[in-house]
Amino acid sequence: MMQLIWWIFLSYLFSQVHSVPHLSKQKVSVVDMHTNIIVYSRNVSVEDQHLLYPPSNISLHPTGEVGQMLVQWKDPINIWINKQKTQYEIRYNSKHKQSTVKQVTGSSHKLTSLAAGENCTLQMRARPDSRLWGDWSSPVTAVVPQSANDIKLGCHTPDLYRVLCKWSEELYDGGRYNLHYRQTNRSSWSSWKLCSKANDTVNQCVLYGEESTVYQVYLSTGLERFSRTFYMKTFSMTSNIKTEPPRGLQEQTVDGRLCLSWAPPLLIISQYLKYQIRYQLHGENEWKLFIVPSSKTSTCLDVQLGGQYSIQVNAQPDGSIYSGCWSDWSKQLTAHLRRGKEWIFFVCIPVALLIIAFAFILFFPKYFSKVKQSLWPSVPNLNKVLESFLADISGSHWEPTFNVKQCDNAATMSVLEILSERKAAVTEKPWNDCVYKDVSLSHLATENLHSCPSACSTSFPECTTNILNHSYLLLAEQSELQEYNLACHYTKIQR
Known part of the structure; x- marks a missing residue:
């Protein structure tokens, strides 16, 4: 009850501020009406208890940059103190971001780092100097500016004279699209202009300039309060060239x-x-x-x-x-x-190699056996080679006589033969022929000649007996050796 009375009294004092401008401080007392006793008393400064109305005409405007908004407002209507000491507080949020409060001064403020393409809702309140804050204003909503890439907005020049700006209307159903631009050739920017299209169905605009012209462009669509804005970065004519495709492509x-x-x-x-x-x-x-x-x-x-x-x-x-x-x-x-003609080279070589490989596989087994026999002859079959030799050994029995003196220690003999004049012309010498023939048959009886070099001598009859039977010789060679021995023996008898 006491608080209600206190606020009623303060409201009365605030309403009298304009009629009593010289009033600075007042003594305020609260008296109990039944007992007429002062319950509460204090000195009150009207300036300290003054509550300002919220700022008026709050608006949000694009800044020319993506994710930024410019807030503008007017001072409260009940402000009568120094405006430079008035403080403002901004509270704003977006769809995916919590509320943020900032204290600012002046009559405008730039909000940065906003979520591009989302609705931003904002409220403001004011206070004189460092006193009590007034009420929050009504919310104001606007769409945060977006990048030109969100709607595929692009500008380029094909000939350093015209600038073609195109976009895709299918991405956002915003109704009418308006392209705004301004340009400069030296240092100062011109005012924003609206590009006029040939008709509303064409999603492109044509700008004209010179090689040194610099442009700023943005696209807007939708109603004023919820309109979307798409900004391009500043570009020059020489930095945004996209020529036509090359022509006359030929091959050989x-x-x-x-x-x-x-x-x-x-x-x-x-x-x-x-x-x-x-x-x-x-x-x-x-x-x-x-x-x-x-x-x-x-x-x-x-x-x-x-x-x-x-x-x-x-x-x-x-x-x-x-x-x-x-x-x-x-x-x-x-x-x-x-x-x-190169295909002949690449085709003939593999075919030739294939033919050579086929011929090699076909004739190799036939000639390989001959080559192998020449390089590595086969070992003879011993059973066939020694068949006759083993038969002779099994059929002959030789008993050597050990009382006959060997001829190893016999003295060397001189052979002397007296021939008549008629026989001197004869070149053949029976005795010598026996000796020479014995030498010529050395390959048949080498061992016999070594043991008895004078086998045909008449002075040593014991030499007529040979302890070797030459059984290792072939049958033909044995027969020839026997004839030779008989001839020698017959010659000795004649002598």
Whole structure:
């Protein structure tokens, strides 16, 4: 009850402020009406207890930057103290952000770091100096400015004279779209202008300027309170070039390589352009890229001959003086690459190698056995070779006589033969022939000659007996040796 009375009294004093401007301090007492006793008493300053109305005409405006808003307002209508000491408090929030309170002064303030494309709701209140805050104002709502990429807004010049600005209306159903721009050629900006379209159905505008012109552009749509704004960054004519696609793309085959040529899309800056080629083999899904290393309008590619290719080319400023983005791809060129005489080389060599391999496999087993027999002869079958030898050994029985003196210690004999004059002319000497024939048959009885060098001598009859039977010799050789021994024995008898 006492508090209610106190607030009623203060409201009465506030209502009398304009009629009593010289009033600075008053003594206020609260008296009990039944007992007439002062319950509460204090000195009250009217300035200290003054509550200001909320600011009026609060509005939100784009600043030209994405995620920023400019707040503007007017002072409360009941302010009568020093305006410079008046303080304001701003409370704002967005859909995905909690409320934020800031204390500001003046009649405007810039809000930053807002969520682009979301509704921002704001309220304000005021107080004189460091006293009590007044009530909050009614909420004000606006959409935070967005980036031009959100609606695919882009501007470029194809010829350094016109600037084409395009956007996509399907992303936001905002109704009518308005493109605003301003430009400068030196230092001062012109006022904002509205780009006039040929009709409302075309989502592009055309601006005109010079090579040194600089632009600022934004797009707006929707009603005033909930309108959306899309801002582009400041750009110059020379930094936003997007030429037309190169024209006249042609192809020819030179020394087994695919060579291309085309015409530059913007002749006045042709020496500052670079090109990119993409080609695709028929039946493949991926494109292969090739960047031309200079501003030349011709190049050769190392591609597979005997195939069908789809080829396109585009252009872009190299960034030295002029910059921008890649142009659209040119019209597609289809190239049929025929094989030259090189296919004979690549086909004949594998065929020849295949024929040689087949012939080698076919004739190798036939001649391999002969080559192997020449290099590595086979071992004879001992059973067949020794068959006759073993038969002779099993059939002959030789008993040596050990009382016969061997001829190893016999003295050397001289053979003397007296011949008549008639027989002197005869070249054959029976005795010597026996000796010589004995030597000639040394390969048959080498061991016999070594043990009895004078086997035909008549002075040593014991030499007529040979302890060796020559059983190791073949039958033909044994027969020849026996005839030789009989001849020698007959000659001794005649002597």
